[in-house]
Amino acid sequence: MNLSGIIGYPVTPFSHDNKSVDLNKLGKVIDVLLKAKVDAIAALGSAGEAAYLSESEWKQVAEYTVKYVDGRIPVVIGVAQLTTEQAVNYAKYAYEIGADVIMLSPFSYYKLNEQEIYSHYESVSNSTPLPIMIYNNPSTCGVDMSPEFMLKMVDGIENATMIKESTGDIQRMHKIYKLSKGKVPFLNGCNHMALEALNAGASGWCTAAPCLIGDQPKQLFDAVKKGESEKAKTLFYKQYEFLEFIVSSGLAAAVKSGLALQGNEVGGPRKPLLPLNESAKNRLKGMLAELV
Template structure:
């Protein structure tokens, strides 16, 4: 599967009444991403609070997202599990419900070595024909995979075909591009590095930003790909403070606060995550007023 461009991340709304997943508001979140003209939708990542969902909730969110998107764009399902057996189970489920791709990050309590990681991905690949995006996110998962090792997996494990790099080190992206001769697609997972990553050859940008600032990430991606360097820099620096803010404030809390600011309350994050403080909420409100006045 050839995926590129902006991969939008929906948050998972929760009801203020009973704390359950609010599927009516999830539809609104997905519609917001469609309005932002994202090229794919990746459910159940960190922005979607996948780690805080029950097994049944996870399955229902995955299934609902696939059905609601209804093949309008590819759907990627995020998988980050402690055990290989649970990751395989979720990969099979993603295939059964009609997802187009899975994004797999190795989540670990013990520090896994490369042989353990290789076998983890290999087992998932053997369980389903779905394309696999290898996701390196050491800050969240506690495991940092080198470009060389991720490329080894792409070259030696069927179905592993692309990489999402979120270590925050732009040199990783240069190495992926250089070592693969530009043949292996990789995606930026660090919002505040979007301009550098796209200029380094990233095939796309995985982000929850379109939930709040519409087509502006898409405009930035298009400007870079069209070689409009001055325009790209201008677009990036317009967004930069906001992109940095939502990461440092916590994606789920920040994006949900932003929906509330823009007139669509979708509940807060699930504990132990907390909503933004009033000060941070007002900071975000100021940024969004400024950004949305530019569109």
């Protein structure tokens, strides 16, 4: 399975004391994404605060998401563990509960070399038949993989089938497209360069934006794919300030604040992350008033 279109990222709602996951509210967030016409749902990425969840919480969110979506669209489960053993265990669990794709990040404390990264991905691939999305996001994972190296993994590792590129460097997407002759699907993980990425051949856009602005990202994707360049440009620049804001303010904090402003309270982010301050909330409120 290779993904295309808008891959929506739900936040993970917490209880009022932030000590547990609120699965009922997670269902409401998933409903918002489904209403926004996303083409797949990717739980437990950075927007879902996966790094701040215990193993039991991670499993609760993964299982609930798969069951709640119930085959309506594909479900991607993010795996970003420090050790290969942990990553393998999480990947096996994703397969057991019926996920469709694993989004695998080489999360690291020590700087990993390419041999170590390759071995990590290969071990996960050997543990489950699920397709693997190679996720390059050095700002959160501490590991930066070149287009050449990621394509080497796609070529040599059986289940590594697609790439999510989140560095914000459009040249990397051009390289992936050129070096693979357009045959390896890649997805954009950088919100504020969505238009450039889609025009560069990205098969999809991974974003939490539909949590707050409905199907506007989907409209942009469709306009690009239909060759409606002026419409696509208009749609993108309408969203641009908002897309940049939610990234620079922290995805979890921004999206959760936005949902609360829209009457969908899902709790705040988990410390050390902090909610948006009043100034940022007011700015977000103004942007949403213009967009929704």
